[in-house]
Amino acid sequence: MRIIASTAELRAAIRDAHAGSVGFVPTMGYLHSGHTTLFDHARNENDLVVASIFVNPTQFGPNEDFAVYPRDPDGDAEKCRAHGVDLLFMPSVAEVYPSGHATTVTVDHLTTELCGRFRPGHFAGVATVVAKLFGMVGPQRAYFGEKDFQQLAVIRRMAFDLNIAVEVIGLPTIREEDGLARSSRNVYLSADERQVALSLASALRATRAAYRAGERSASALCDLLAATLTRHPEVALQYAELADPDSLRLLRGTTLEAGQGARAIIALQLGRTRLIDNAAIDHDDPSFQTTQAGA
Amino acid sequence: MRIIASTAELRAAIRDAHAGSVGFVPTMGYLHSGHTTLFDHARNENDLVVASIFVNPTQFGPNEDFAVYPRDPDGDAEKCRAHGVDLLFMPSVAEVYPSGHATTVTVDHLTTELCGRFRPGHFAGVATVVAKLFGMVGPQRAYFGEKDFQQLAVIRRMAFDLNIAVEVIGLPTIREEDGLARSSRNVYLSADERQVALSLASALRATRAAYRAGERSASALCDLLAATLTRHPEVALQYAELADPDSLRLLRGTTLEAGQGARAIIALQLGRTRLIDNAAIDHDDPSFQTTQAGA
Numbered sequence: 001m002r003i004i005a006s007t008a009e010l011r012a013a014i015r016d017a018h019a020g021s022v023g024f025v026p027t028m029g030y031l032h033s034g035h036t037t038l039f040d041h042a043r044n045e046n047d048l049v050v051a052s053i054f055v056n057p058t059q060f061g062p063n064e065d066f067a068v069y070p071r072d073p074d075g076d077a078e079k080c081r082a083h084g085v086d087l088l089f090m091p092s093v094a095e096v097y098p099s100g101h102a103t104t105v106t107v108d109h110l111t112t113e114l115c116g117r118f119r120p121g122h123f124a125g126v127a128t129v130v131a132k133l134f135g136m137v138g139p140q141r142a143y144f145g146e147k148d149f150q151q152l153a154v155i156r157r158m159a160f161d162l163n164i165a166v167e168v169i170g171l172p173t174i175r176e177e178d179g180l181a182r183s184s185r186n187v188y189l190s191a192d193e194r195q196v197a198l199s200l201a202s203a204l205r206a207t208r209a210a211y212r213a214g215e216r217s218a219s220a221l222c223d224l225l226a227a228t229l230t231r232h233p234e235v236a237l238q239y240a241e242l243a244d245p246d247s248l249r250l251l252r253g254t255t256l257e258a259g260q261g262a263r264a265i266i267a268l269q270l271g272r273t274r275l276i277d278n279a280a281i282d283h284d285d286p287s288f289q290t291t292q293a294g295a
Numbered sequence: 296m297r298i299i300a301s302t303a304e305l306r307a308a309i310r311d312a313h314a315g316s317v318g319f320v321p322t323m324g325y326l327h328s329g330h331t332t333l334f335d336h337a338r339n340e341n342d343l344v345v346a347s348i349f350v351n352p353t354q355f356g357p358n359e360d361f362a363v364y365p366r367d368p369d370g371d372a373e374k375c376r377a378h379g380v381d382l383l384f385m386p387s388v389a390e391v392y393p394s395g396h397a398t399t400v401t402v403d404h405l406t407t408e409l410c411g412r413f414r415p416g417h418f419a420g421v422a423t424v425v426a427k428l429f430g431m432v433g434p435q436r437a438y439f440g441e442k443d444f445q446q447l448a449v450i451r452r453m454a455f456d457l458n459i460a461v462e463v464i465g466l467p468t469i470r471e472e473d474g475l476a477r478s479s480r481n482v483y484l485s486a487d488e489r490q491v492a493l494s495l496a497s498a499l500r501a502t503r504a505a506y507r508a509g510e511r512s513a514s515a516l517c518d519l520l521a522a523t524l525t526r527h528p529e530v531a532l533q534y535a536e537l538a539d540p541d542s543l544r545l546l547r548g549t550t551l552e553a554g555q556g557a558r559a560i561i562a563l564q565l566g567r568t569r570l571i572d573n574a575a576i577d578h579d580d581p582s583f584q585t586t587q588a589g590a
Contacts (some may be wrong), residue, residue, distance in 0.1 A: 130459050138460070
């Protein structure tokens with residue numbers, strides 16, 4: 001595996017590899033099994049696997065955790081190596097945003113609700129940096145986790161709209177044994193908070209169960225989702241919604257139809273940690289299959 | 296030459312050509328020698344030449360000339376064929392902006408002054424459609440005329456910032472015998488307006504001459520530019536500025552330095568027609584060499 005810091009060197013290395021296909025996994029590092037699962041898929045499906053680790057400042061708000069976002073470059077490189085990454089791109093902020101950088105990619109509609117309401121500018125930062133990384137790498141396939149469900153929808157839309165010839169592949173959320181979605185930010189949680197954080201997966205499971213039991217009112221399901229989360233006084237709920245999986249249109253006030261693919265999506269603040277999670281409501285969700293039978 | 300209306304077909308045709316290099320000339324059609332010169336350069340420098348004709352609605356303001364923009368698809372195709380274009384892409388608006396399109400590319404700084412002040416949203420429309428066309432075509436080189444000088448700077452910046460692996464090439468403005476810059480919009484001019492329109496090139500020549508005679512005050516040169524244009528009562532001047540050729544920073548209030556590459560840039564409304572023009576101030580400008588000796 002080669003570790004590369006410059007865009008020009010990255011381009012040259014990809015060109016010189018003469019690979020039939022390039023699989024790309026962009027990350028912000030502090031890698032966990034959510035990421036390494038993406039590497040494994042990329043490795044299985046492509047000749048060359050490129051990963052990037054870049055904590056992108058433009059997708060953090062002024063009061064967010066950019067400065068303290070966890071970093072472990074050596075451990076990350078080891079995980080990349082172990083999971084078949086060929087080229088690991090770790091650029092500096094100045095390499096990605098040289099002086100004079102003036103271009104922003106925005107995606108409307110999909111970004112107004114859910115996390116967009118609580119993180120103004122976040123998705124413009126994401127769309128811009130991912131468009132740039134796609135430009136640098138020129139991958140045939142790019143891999144993202146479904147844990148950041150809105151991000152995945154925004155990136156899919158951006159790549160389609162900008163006619164970027166990449167297949168954007170979303171893979172199921174990877175969870176801890178007890179159901180907590182893996183996230184680099186879980187390291188922020190105290191032991192007590194770690195227990196409360198289980199309520200995200202519990203709320204999603206309860207909502208899936210209510211759907212299976214016949215509940216079709218999106219509002220009732222949203223209320224159940226919220227009620228399960230706010231049982232814990234430590235939880236500052238940001239949102240608990242059902243949304244269309246492609247357009248992210250909120251479904252509150254509607255009656256769910258079979259095969260609609262409604263997605264339950266939640267975000268909350270727990271102490272200093274912001275946590276998000278989501279699940280399919282009306283069909284099997286692979287991310288829940290191993291964590292609790294019957295859920 | 297093949298005429299293609301679908302993005303998928305365009306991609307397939309480019310892929311199947313297995314060309315070592317692709318040269319691309321995006322246009323809005325109603326082609327003149329300004330465009331065909333770009334085709335000739337693309338033909339000389341690339342294995343495959345792709346041209347597009349697309350009157351992009353998103354770069355026109357609500358009170359602008361989208362609906363009446365001149366169109367001549369058959370004549371245009373003939374000119375493309377005669378100048379070595381291999382693939383002519385003529386998509387519909389729905390092909391470029393299918394339902395649900397939500398992504399916009401904006402370029403800051405470069406777009407606030409000059410035409411940006413008079414055409415809000417124009418350069419976001421330009422940057423977005425050109426990013427999309429670059430995504431569709433994947434060219435090694437793309438060719439633009441210097442007549443739309445701010446547009447060229449914006450596209451250069453956008454392609455660099457989004458790490459699109461394309462060389463953006465600007466070529467000198469092509470002029471009529473009497474100096475009028477060729478433009479598809481010249482067809483709007485009445486015979487009287489056509490005479491008044493010569494004042495754009497005259498003003499640029501006068502300003503170049505004043506610089507050569509020793510004037511180094513950017514403000515004085517801007518005033519001369521404006522004064523030459525507003526001698527005609529029919530002219531509604533929009534702006535007459537000197538600007539840095541890369542950043543487009545306005546130079547009024549500064550003293551020009553040798554080799555700075557200052558660019559005189561003007562826009563005016565003449566009846567229902569908006570006209571723009573520009574010239575290098577402190578070095579030879581090829582677009583003026585054939586029109587008036589000593590200018």
